[in-house]
Amino acid sequence: MPLHRLQIGRLLISRPVSLPRPHPVSLFQQSRRSFYGYINDSKMAPQLEPFFKQVDQLSDSFIDRLRKAVAIPSVSAQDESRPDVFRMGQFLASELEALGAHVEQRPLGKQPGKEHLELPPVIVARYGNDPAKRTILVYGHYDVQPALKEDGWATEPFELTIDDKGRMYGRGSTDDKGPVLGWLNVIEAHKKAGLELPVNLLCCFEGMEEYGSEGLDDFIQAEAQKFFKDADAVCISDNYWLGTEKPCLTYGLRGCNYYSISVSGPAQDLHSGVFGGSAHEPMTDLVTVLSKLVDSQGNILIPGIMDLVEPLTEEEKSLYPGISYSMDNLHESLGSETGIHATKERTLMARWRYPSLSIHGIEGAFSAPGAKTVIPAKVIGKFSIRTVPNMESPDVNKLVFDYIKAEFAKLNSKNTLDVWLQHDGKWWVASPKHWNFSAASKAVTQVFGVEPDMTREGGSIPVTLTFEQATGKNVLLLPMGSSTDAAHSINEKLDKRNYIEGTKLLGAYLHYVAEEPMNA
């Protein structure tokens, strides 16, 4: 049996678990095509067929709901967009209320370090309050990454644009407005089909995830035994399939430590013809320091970082060959053949179980088209480290700060360097041996006619571990989007098929949750 990491509080132990048993191939063979996917005739829970039909009938209005959501540029990282983040929270609250949910908008106070800004509210909702039913807590986020047409988008980023292949382009379509609206669609389809939701649903939708989930940890801890006290399990739909055809269930995430390095010197920007060669240039110092962080093969150059990484065991190694993933999948989602590693196994390990360091940008640098001959007076470099078991944030920070200061000292520059942590989010690895995962696995098989892969994810959802620890319940990641969705990038999209069949998947999951034996 494979060994899996089980996280209990902050303790990690390894123990043998068996992954969910494969479903018989015959289920797949008995499937017939529905509008976008499969209807599995053989083992369908009786309420699923009318629910699926209703989802197909409502698909245009579900797409309209996504269009309205994408049109609100709820960018959490831009101060000037904060009113739009609030507007998006209000949109969600109104939609949920119209569906008959009990909704509360919970304030989180001022943004730490930016006290002139109010944090957007957490939208919590309850739909159903039947003590005889299980209660599922779902989490998602209604903020998005920044997007400008001039970044290279082929369409307006905040206008949902659908092409002839059913690809729905727009910022937040896959990350995470589509999946969040999927839960609302599930409620609506049940209501319109005259079906009862098979579980009670609790929602927790936040507006600061793309900025490190400011304020949410404390909120979850405070509400674990209040608003969230009835939760039997947690489900998060906010990551992606490994390819474009096969869904997955996810039991691990990397963490993220996000840093800034500022270098300053001159009192103001300078003319490079007048001062070039006679003044220490902040940009030169910054790019030199940045160049010492990671090499072009992805190796982190900060001494000691790799020593914190849990060694690869033979048991873990044996999991990778069985995952449905190929170098072609990588190249398709990269849109190029620029992967570092030669094999799928090493590529997946680089994404799931090894740390990485990415350099994101430089604030204050000249970045417009043209040829401005300026020497910037102050520049701030941004980079992040994706963390993995057993990297603890304080240990990582110490290694990063000491190394950067030492490298800067070697430059003999009279400029001033400062380095700080902007935010950190913890990695998470759990056991998929739980009824929450079994229910999701059955739902995938029902809707898509294929068993899901069990995956980890390279991205971060900082509050996943907090939900697990605060509620003491199992957390499942159930992605809706595919590997080609380009989350965080230009031309982010969600395929209609993933949105509509994904809505069926979320609903089917709730039905199978209701059927799972209590002690499974």
Ligand SMILES: C[C@H](N)C(=O)N[C@@H](Cc1c[nH]cn1)C(=O)O
């Ligand atoms: C996986 C999720 N959809 C996501 O995009 N998470 C962000 C979270 C984050 C961490 N620091 C800032 N944002 C990510 O992985 O980048």
Ligand SMILES: [Zn+2]
């Ligand atoms: Zn994101």
Ligand SMILES: [Zn+2]
């Ligand atoms: Zn997200």
